[in-house]
Amino acid sequence: MSITYLDNAASSWPKPPGVKEAMIEVLDQYAANPGRGGHTLAIKASRVLFQTRVQLSRLFGVDNPNNLFFYPNATIALNQAIKGYVKSGDHIITSSIEHNSVRRPLEYLHKTLGVTITYVQPREDQLFYLEDFEKEITPSTRLLVVSHASNLTGVILPIAELGQLAKQHQITFLVDASQSAGVLPIDVSQMNIDMLAFPGHKGLYGPQGTGGLYVTDSIDLEPLIHGGTGSQSEAIDQPTTRPDRYESGTANTVGVAGLGVGVSFVLEKGISHIHQHEWQLAKQALERLQTIEGVEVYGPAPTVERVGVVAFNIAGADASEVSFILDKEYQIATRAGYHCTPLGHETSGTQDKGAVRASFGIYNDENDLNQLIMAVQEISEAFRLG
Amino acid sequence: MSITYLDNAASSWPKPPGVKEAMIEVLDQYAANPGRGGHTLAIKASRVLFQTRVQLSRLFGVDNPNNLFFYPNATIALNQAIKGYVKSGDHIITSSIEHNSVRRPLEYLHKTLGVTITYVQPREDQLFYLEDFEKEITPSTRLLVVSHASNLTGVILPIAELGQLAKQHQITFLVDASQSAGVLPIDVSQMNIDMLAFPGHKGLYGPQGTGGLYVTDSIDLEPLIHGGTGSQSEAIDQPTTRPDRYESGTANTVGVAGLGVGVSFVLEKGISHIHQHEWQLAKQALERLQTIEGVEVYGPAPTVERVGVVAFNIAGADASEVSFILDKEYQIATRAGYHCTPLGHETSGTQDKGAVRASFGIYNDENDLNQLIMAVQEISEAFRLG
Numbered sequence: 076m077s078i079t080y081l082d083n084a085a086s087s088w089p090k091p092p093g094v095k096e097a098m099i100e101v102l103d104q105y106a107a108n109p110g111r112g113g114h115t116l117a118i119k120a121s122r123v124l125f126q127t128r129v130q131l132s133r134l135f136g137v138d139n140p141n142n143l144f145f146y147p148n149a150t151i152a153l154n155q156a157i158k159g160y161v162k163s164g165d166h167i168i169t170s171s172i173e174h175n176s177v178r179r180p181l182e183y184l185h186k187t188l189g190v191t192i193t194y195v196q197p198r199e200d201q202l203f204y205l206e207d208f209e210k211e212i213t214p215s216t217r218l219l220v221v222s223h224a225s226n227l228t229g230v231i232l233p234i235a236e237l238g239q240l241a242k243q244h245q246i247t248f249l250v251d252a253s254q255s256a257g258v259l260p261i262d263v264s265q266m267n268i269d270m271l272a273f274p275g276h277k278g279l280y281g282p283q284g285t286g287g288l289y290v291t292d293s294i295d296l297e298p299l300i301h302g303g304t305g306s307q308s309e310a311i312d313q314p315t316t317r318p319d320r321y322e323s324g325t326a327n328t329v330g331v332a333g334l335g336v337g338v339s340f341v342l343e344k345g346i347s348h349i350h351q352h353e354w355q356l357a358k359q360a361l362e363r364l365q366t367i368e369g370v371e372v373y374g375p376a377p378t379v380e381r382v383g384v385v386a387f388n389i390a391g392a393d394a395s396e397v398s399f400i401l402d403k404e405y406q407i408a409t410r411a412g413y414h415c416t417p418l419g420h421e422t423s424g425t426q427d428k429g430a431v432r433a434s435f436g437i438y439n440d441e442n443d444l445n446q447l448i449m450a451v452q453e454i455s456e457a458f459r460l461g
Numbered sequence: 462m463s464i465t466y467l468d469n470a471a472s473s474w475p476k477p478p479g480v481k482e483a484m485i486e487v488l489d490q491y492a493a494n495p496g497r498g499g500h501t502l503a504i505k506a507s508r509v510l511f512q513t514r515v516q517l518s519r520l521f522g523v524d525n526p527n528n529l530f531f532y533p534n535a536t537i538a539l540n541q542a543i544k545g546y547v548k549s550g551d552h553i554i555t556s557s558i559e560h561n562s563v564r565r566p567l568e569y570l571h572k573t574l575g576v577t578i579t580y581v582q583p584r585e586d587q588l589f590y591l592e593d594f595e596k597e598i599t600p601s602t603r604l605l606v607v608s609h610a611s612n613l614t615g616v617i618l619p620i621a622e623l624g625q626l627a628k629q630h631q632i633t634f635l636v637d638a639s640q641s642a643g644v645l646p647i648d649v650s651q652m653n654i655d656m657l658a659f660p661g662h663k664g665l666y667g668p669q670g671t672g673g674l675y676v677t678d679s680i681d682l683e684p685l686i687h688g689g690t691g692s693q694s695e696a697i698d699q700p701t702t703r704p705d706r707y708e709s710g711t712a713n714t715v716g717v718a719g720l721g722v723g724v725s726f727v728l729e730k731g732i733s734h735i736h737q738h739e740w741q742l743a744k745q746a747l748e749r750l751q752t753i754e755g756v757e758v759y760g761p762a763p764t765v766e767r768v769g770v771v772a773f774n775i776a777g778a779d780a781s782e783v784s785f786i787l788d789k790e791y792q793i794a795t796r797a798g799y800h801c802t803p804l805g806h807e808t809s810g811t812q813d814k815g816a817v818r819a820s821f822g823i824y825n826d827e828n829d830l831n832q833l834i835m836a837v838q839e840i841s842e843a844f845r846l847g
Contacts, residue, residue, distance in 0.1 A: 078501070080502070095489070108472045114795065116794055150686060151709075151710055154686045176710065179699060180688065182687075274711065301561075302536035302539070308802070325662060327716065329484075329716070330713065402501055408502055
């Protein structure tokens, strides 16, 4: 029996045609170390990295591809951005829906450096307003860091406006695009984004083990990782040239080759087409789920545009039990729990029970949606009848 | 024309049968997030990680597979080990042949925390002696960190004896197995190794983007990366359970699946067989290269057993020029330069010019060796005749 995969917010699956083939080509033909030798195979490997940097630059409006650094996931990219930038005495503004990959580094710096953190909450309509961020700014505010979209409810934050605000107040602006890269328009120069962290294996349709960080020219981060770079080997310090300064150690050339094809697929399909496809499925899911007796959905009203992520619970049932039944009885892959976003759960009022999350990708269709709705109807009925 | 690949110390190539197939299986069938959902595909992904942990544990004599953490390369593993352990006031003993992935983190901690570092040199015979490490121990020595084998000359350090020494003096012992994992016997309990960093893409024959770190139970490192772990999501701090505490962010399941096959290949072939195969080629290379007029080889006498790495220069020629000619005219992939090990070059007296490195893997044979020797003969003759 085939699987209905609704866990695209964790990792997109399946991958577009060509991703696998690009990876196989590198593995078979030239899995040498890029930048670690002048021979033909190493140069070929180097070219794969550069080509993917160029594709990502097109997607994100980046002028200089060498300002994009590869990391194995968005988590390490966010750690590099946050820990490489924040200094003792800083005040940081963030949102209440952040993933643990933002919250835990911040709280670590709070404990070790004594930095202060303000978590901005959404209003009653579950939306975020510019003024609520603006009023928290103090003379010591040095960083504004927000998720572009929530990994729990899919709610979208107004990053263009926040970028404008940060620029006005000369605050560095870091965006976590874990749920938006490849789905929502991002232009780092137009939106005044100073740093952008993104995963490769979600909306960019690359394999796991890929991701990256964009850092504008004027910010000199302290490297998180020190080591060999293949350049300026004789120096005791990290080289100053980008991307080398921030890419110590052997790159995942095989994975980045796959990511390059994923990004090309996104550029070809078009961000707007992908987003509309996913959002229409999510919107219908929200509308239909909330009509089922005993089912509660979270986040703003279903009419408010979000990314393709839907969170819900069934009255009387534990979220993980529901997700387990969806998997075992209906072959529908969802995810239950806290989704690494405890503050998001406080925001949604689900901190005691978590939630079931269904997340749509470009390869989902109406049939997948119908499967989910039918299954939730049956499960909620079973729990009601007892 | 086929390529003679002699850059296995950077990345082994080709990979054994099954590595690619295991990666394709994950990509095609279940590239979901391990530990990030209870659904069938996520559990399958989780199992791949665990199975590879078990194989690695067999190889390195590790009791508890959960004490092995996956990283994208040995560099990040070494950064986690060193920066997570070293404290202000510590004295660290290391060797003069360390790669920049050890030296640069240490020098960074020297600059920022004021730790002191002693670089132990080899004697005139280019070998390292236990007494030379022992005499550097002071009451504040907290860490001994050495490469198991040099990435420049292939010289092997006496890690079993050094482990014994560290144990006697209650000093933590960290081994960089970048050039030895899969090639030389390593048993962390027998050899008193507290931490072991290793790449997946060299002697373990996995793809790039893989590697790891073993940390004994009694050492509690400060995590280098904070973020989502899929467990204890509601906690503000990193979870304390292993491996979760040290593996924030989405794992490279695809790569680790390939690594698992690579490690099985090594276990099947046998460390001793692999090492003898590579060493015999390297030994012959050393013996034959040094008979060529104008060619200088580095490291101990060719009779002293090493890993399959050979460094040389041709009189009157720049190392990178020689490597370039080997690639373009003879389709032989070697590497020229400083190999991220400036201290190693000082040790070898090649700090001003670097060296050409040829490194052998399990798939090289006598024919590859003959190609190299013949090419070096021709090139050195051309430079002699000028």
